[in-house]
Amino acid sequence: MFKTRKQLLAAAALVACLSPGAQAALAQDNHSHHDKISARLTLNNGKKWTTDDNLRQAMSRIQGALTTELPAIHSGKASAAQYHALAKKVNEQVEFMVQNCKLDKDADAMLHLVLTEIIAGADAMADQKSNKAKRHGAEKISHALENYGAYFEHPGWHEVKQAH
Numbered sequence: 001m002f003k004t005r006k007q008l009l010a011a012a013a014l015v016a017c018l019s020p021g022a023q024a025a026l027a028q029d030n031h032s033h034h035d036k037i038s039a040r041l042t043l044n045n046g047k048k049w050t051t052d053d054n055l056r057q058a059m060s061r062i063q064g065a066l067t068t069e070l071p072a073i074h075s076g077k078a079s080a081a082q083y084h085a086l087a088k089k090v091n092e093q094v095e096f097m098v099q100n101c102k103l104d105k106d107a108d109a110m111l112h113l114v115l116t117e118i119i120a121g122a123d124a125m126a127d128q129k130s131n132k133a134k135r136h137g138a139e140k141i142s143h144a145l146e147n148y149g150a151y152f153e154h155p156g157w158h159e160v161k162q163a164h
Contacts, residue, residue, distance in 0.1 A: 041113050041151050048153045049107040054100035056154050058093040062118065063145055065089040066138065066160055073138050076131070083134040087126035090141060094119060110151060117144035 043049075051059075069086050072078035094115060103111060117140050124137025142160045149157045 039109075039113055041110055041147055043151060044106065044110075048151055049110050050103070051107075051152050051154055052100075052102045054102065055097055055111070055152075058097045058100075059145070059148055059152075059154065059157075062090050062093045062141065063157075063160055065093075066141055066145070069138070070160070073135060076135075078131065078134070078138075080131070080134070083125040083131075083137070086138070087122040090118060090122040090125075094122070107152075114144050114148045114151075117141070117147070 065086055069078060069082055072082055097111075097115070101108065121137040121140030121144065124140065125134045126137075128134050128137065145160050148154070149159055
């Protein structure tokens, strides 16, 4: 799942921030797709999860980076270099979140579910050979950002259009 040394370190730091339940979910994520039991995002007793400034900043930067590349992605003209640069920007923001993790354990567990999809999308954009697979990575990130907006408090958050 995590390809680079930096991503492995970021994942390890993320696990250290997470609750035991979220750590178990990460362990499950590392099994094959057929064997894994997927956890589901839920609201916090009917309300969105609380966020902090660092999380909102990083998620806004990911959203901005993806939004900038959407015209090229939508038109099918995004180059491998553009996808790679986008993946790098996304990974930098994930690392920032990991280093500045300050959510309560339950919110952290929910955030992990969003970040897992973001990291998988960035991996696909950076590592896959076909533009179709890279585009699918961008779609994963877009979907994760949609989930983030639906489940986490972030004043002024707006959805990203899917990379279709």
